[in-house]
Structures are given as C-alpha cells and as structure tokens.
Amino acid sequence: MTPSPAPATPNEALTLFERTRSRTDALAAPLTPEDMMLQSMEDASPAKWHLAHTTWFFEEFILKPRLPGYQSPDDRFAFLFNSYYTQAGPRHARDKRGLVSRPGGQAVRDYRAHIEDSLARLLSAARDDADDIAGLVELGCHHEMQHQELLVTDLLHGLSFNPLLPTYKDPEPLAVTEEVPLSFTRHAGGLAEIGHSGSGFAYDCESPRHQTFLHPFEIADRPVTNRDWIAFIQDGGYDDPRHWFMEGHAVAQRDGWEHPLYWWKQDDEWWTYTLRGPQPVALDAPVVHVSYYEADAYARWAGARLPTEAEHEIAFKDTPIGGNLMGDAKNTGALRPLPGPGVWGDVWEWTASDFAPYPGFRPPEGALGEYNGKFMVNQRVLRGGSCATPREQMRATYRTFFYPHQRWQMLGLRLARDVT
Template sequence: MNVAPKPLPRSAAMDLFTSTRARSQALAAPLCPEDMMLQSMEDASPVKWHLAHTTWFFEEFILKPRVRNYASPDDRFAFLFNSYYTQAGPRHARDRRGLVSRPDGEAVRDYRAHVEDSLASLMSAARDDSDDIAALVELGCHHEMQHQELLVTDLLHGLSFNPLLPAYKDPEPLPVTSEVPLTFTRHDGGLVEIGHDGQGFAYDCEGPRHKVWLDPFDIADRPVTNRDWIEFMEDGGYGDTRHWLMEGHAVATREGWEHPLYWWRQDDEWWTYTLRGPQPVALDAPVVHVSYYEADAFARWAGRRLPTEAEHEVAFRTAPIGGNLMGEAGAIGALRPLPGKGVWGDVWEWTASDFAPYPGFRPPEGALGEYNGKFMVNQRVLRGGSCATPKKQMRTTYRTFFYPHQRWQMLGLRLAGDAA
C-alpha cells in the first residue's frame, strides 16, 4: 500500500483507531440481531461480518506477526472472516456469510474488544518498529472506513426486501428546494499530473503520480439530479437503444430496469426506499443507485459524456474536502444525497475510465498486495465520495471502483464534454 513517507505518530494513529472503531459501533447501534444477519445478495455482507472482518484485518496483519504468543479468541475466526486474501489462508464462501449465525453478536463484540485491547498494548510497548506499526494501523483504519460505507449500503439493500420498509434513521423529510441550474466550467487541459503525491495516506492504486494529456473540456458544476433523471425517463430514455451500449441495454432489459434502484410510482409521484424508510423522491437531490450503463446512456441522451477520472481530478483538485460525507461517531451524517452544487459527498460519480494500474504501479509484496491490484479488470472508476463515505477517508486522488452493472452503492454521475 502507499502509506505516508512520514507515518502518523503513534498517538495520532491510536486516536484514529479509536475514533474509527467507535464509528463502526455507532453505525451498528440502532440494529437488532436479526438486522445484523441480513445478506441479500453475494455482493453484500451482513453487518456482523463487517464488524468481525475489520477486526480480523488488524489481528491478521498487525497482531499475529508482531505479538509473541498472541492468542486469538477463536482460531476459526481467521477462516470465517477473511474476505479475499488468498495468501492469508482459506476462507468461508462469500455468498454464505449470512448463514453464519454463530459466533453471535456478543461474541463478535468481545472479539472486537480483545483485538482493540491487544493493539493498544502493542502500541504502548512498541519502540523500534513503531512507525511501521503506526502505518499499518492507519491502513487498517482506512480499510474499516471502506467497510463502514459498505455496511450501510449493504444494510439498505437487505432492508429493502422487507415489505414493512423499515427505517434505519429517523425519517426526516428533506426541505423544499428550488431547481439548481445546470452550468459548466471550462478547463484548458494540457499536460497535467494526476495521482497521489506521497504526502499523507493513500491506497496503492492512487499512485504513482504521472503525467496525462487532456484536451480542453468542460464539466458540470453539480451532479445530475432526480429531476433531470425523470426527464430522461419520461422521454423514453430507458427504451431508446440509440443511447445505450449494447451490453448495457441487454443488462437493463434482462433486469427490467425502468428507473433507479429502490424507486416506485405511487399516486402519480415517484417514491424511493432510503435508510430513513420510504420517502418521495427529492427532485433536486443527486440521482443515486444508477449503474454505469444507465449513467452512460443518460449522458448520451443529454448530448454529453461522462468525465474521465483525470478530468475529474484536475477539475476539483483545489476544492476543499467537505460537503455531505459521513461524519464522526455520534454524528454520522445525513446518509442520503442532498440538493446543492458540491463535489465531495452525496454520490460517487461514474467516470469513463477503466480501473487500471497507473504507469509504474507495483503492488506491495504479501497478502496486502491483494488489496487493489487483483481487481484491476472490467471495472470502472468513480470519484468524489458519497454521503456514506467517511470524511476522514476522502482525498482528491481517491479512486473507488465497481462493475458497470452494479447499483446498490451510492452511485450517481456528473456530465462533461469536449470544449472548443
């Protein structure tokens, strides 16, 4: 992984560890044991598994290699809670995580407490290798932040199959808003540098920093909204093959897509299921839960295109990190897109770029080298973060990635075009 040339001081690493772990517990606090077992599809995992897997990560990559005679509460947890790290040993089938009723929730909480206490003891005693351990703690915290986002989106998907459509958060209505005009900002392009500069934490896939040529382009000052999307739908956008990639239209036809995930029509109004339960679609909030195929079709219908990830990074690299992102423990945040013109938060924005290695990319040795490199095929890059992305995780170079057909994450889009 690309960790900082100057790792966090030990005290700062432990502060980050404490706050990150507390946020996970805060996210799980409103849930009953049955909620924590939900696994609605292979792509999603139960809340209980997320809490245990993020704990296994610290145990496997920090405690076991560095604590003499370290004893896990249960050696079988390594099999149950490994995800895809083949070099770390065998693992339970991904699509059967929801069938692991035992260990129960209390045992997982005890497991978390055991690892937290063990790590605190290690950090307080560490001397010569404290920088190395602090860097791994920082990595483990960012890994857990990624799973916090997955935790809430996987939970949303699971709860959506409940005919009672329960609310995870209080069902506060969105304020009445006015339509935000769609405007574009021009950028001259030229030979630019993108990628992480080595200052502070980043994942390995964010580097090395390298040069890219960009032709002049313009990019929208806000994401595509639900109001925009309804216009696309009412114009027959889902059925007009002129706007669709062949593969995308085949998937949309097979899956019966006629609107974003979680939408339905009720009393001549569009409704959607959210973490706050069922609510009318907020017309001026960014559209969310759309696939790359749908995003690309919309852009073509609008006479535009999706930006490349380099265009997105160059356009917004000076914009301060803020906006509608997940907050700290005790103030988790809105957990839904909000109207406005921000770039950070609300929805991850599909780009036209493949998730591929940057020139000169080399994955680290060992199991941690499997973190990103093995996924660099058949996926698309998204930029900008979402309402479920912890603010502490965001950087202007952060690239996430999903398959073009996936919709259950907080996925939206922003338009771009070629400039004269």
C-alpha cells in the same frame, strides 16, 4: 495497499483507531440481531461480518506477526472472516456469510474488544518498529472506513426487501428547494499531473503520480439530479437503445430496469426507499443508485458524456473537502444525497475510465498487495465520495471502483463535454 508515505505516530494511530472503531460501533448500534445477519446478495455482506472482518484485518496483519505471544480468541475466525486474501489462507464462501449465525453478536463484540485491547497494548510499547506498526494501523483504519460505507449500503439493500420498509435512521423531510440550473466550467486541457504524492494516507492504486494529456473540456458544476433523471425516464430513455451500450441495454432489459434502484411510482409521484425509510424522491438531490450503463446512457441522451477520472481530478483538486459525507461517531451524517452543487459527498460519480494501474504501479509483496491490484480489470473508476463515505477518507486522488452493472452503492454522475 501500503501505509502512507509519512505514517502516523503511534499516539496518532491509536487516536485514529479508537475514533474509527467507535464510529463502526455507532453505525451498528441501532441494528437488531436479525438485522446483523442480513445478506441480500453475493455482493453484500451481513453487518456482523463487516464488524468481524475489519477486526480480523488488524489481527491478521498486525497482531499475529507483531505482538509476541498473541493468542486469538478463536483460531477458526481466520477462516470465517477472511475476505479475498488468498495468501492469508482459505476462507468461507462469500455468498454464504449470511448463514453464519455462530459466533453470535456478543461473541463478535467480544472479539472486537480483544483486538482493541491487544492493539492498544502494542501501540503503547516502546519498539524499534513502532512507526511501521502505526502505519499499518492507519491502513487498517482506512480499510475499516471503507467497510463502514459498505455496512450501511449493504444494510439498505437488505432492508429494502422487507415489505414493512423499516427505517434505520429517523425520517427527516428534505427542505423544498428550487432547481439549480446546469452550468459547465471550461478547462483548457494540456499536460497535467494526477495521482497521490507527498505526505498523508493514500492507497497504492492512487500512485505513482504521473503526467497525462487532457484535451480541452467542460465539466458540470453539479451532479445530475433526480429532476433531470425523471426527464430521461419520461422521454423513454430506458427503452431507446440508441443511447446505450449493447451490453448495458441487454442488462437493463433482462433485469427490468425502468428507473433507479429503490424507486417506485405512487399516486403519480416518484418515491424511493432510503435509510430513513420510504420518502418522496427529492427532485433537486443528486440521482443515486444508477449503474455505469445507466449513467453513460443518460449522458449520451443529454448530449454530453461522462468525465474521465483525470478530468475530474484536475477540475476539483483545489476544491476543499467538505459537503455531505459521513461524519463522526456522534453524528454519522445524513446518509442520503442532499440538494446542492457540491462535488464532495452525496454520490460517487461514475467516470469513463477503467480501473487500471497508473504507469509504474507495482503492488506490494504479500497478502496486502492483493487489496487493489487484483481488481484492476472490468471495473470503472468513480470519484468524489458519497453521503456514506467517512470524511477522513476523502482526498482529490481517491479512486473507488465498481462493476458497470452494480447499483446498490451510492452511485451517481456528473456530465462533461468536449470543447471544440
């Protein structure tokens, strides 16, 4: 992972830093100390750890090597709050993060304040490497934005085990909507260019920009909805192995999948658990919390397929970034999918593409080079952002990735078809 080709100025980086940290604080503000400790599975992390790890990132990669005389408030934090950067040193076991009750919440907030003061001092100094530091700060802010998304989705998973089904945000009913007919837009295919180039922030895995050949295809104008998914359930889609990869069907049978994560039937109506508590499933909102295996099975059942990431990028590269994404610190957004035909926000959309390096990709040297390159195996690319993705993160080239069995993130799908 590298800073953008045209990094922010020190003043711009400081403004972005303050805005990003403020949003994280706002996301954590409603949480009790007990909420901050929840770790419901190895894939998820406690909210307190997210706050500390994003702080460690700035300390480890900017303050320690760049600010003369810098002293950490506690050298043991380097072990506790490293995630997977092997070149940065040893780290606490990932599946034991929820057992770290000390340092407490106030100590973590003090740690954040210490780093924020130190970084502001560094950015205010006249230095020959000021632009390089600004670029690293920009990188750290985008890293923290990713953890803002993880913070709320990890929290949702943890709270879902509470029989009281507590709310994180105030309940708010969705407006009654009418079904949006499924339609497709045709694309001619041919030689196309994808990937990031030019100014503006991007992760290293979005480059180099390169050519790829696309056969003619059609892509749906809206994501698959809950209404669509219920038809799949009612037609026995979960039980019919004809639609499934063998491995996916085995996982579904082993884990008892019969519907998306967080759904249940109550008085013959589908309900779901959300960050706003339990609510009836909104029929015309995009389906969410489905794995790649489920998404691919649904697409086959529907007589379609999942788009490749190149098809997705080409189809929507000129669509302005908007829609149901996470907002600013004062209004973090709906934090649940909303009915509508948009492409940005609501749910990340599974693609048929492996998370693999683009032609010519080379990870940077050092620990920061571990950010993306080491994960380019056995994972699938998703595009489009979700209701938990900060708006500042989004661009048409943005690639996120998850393992095909994972469901706890805001994961959905959009259909594509070959043109013959």
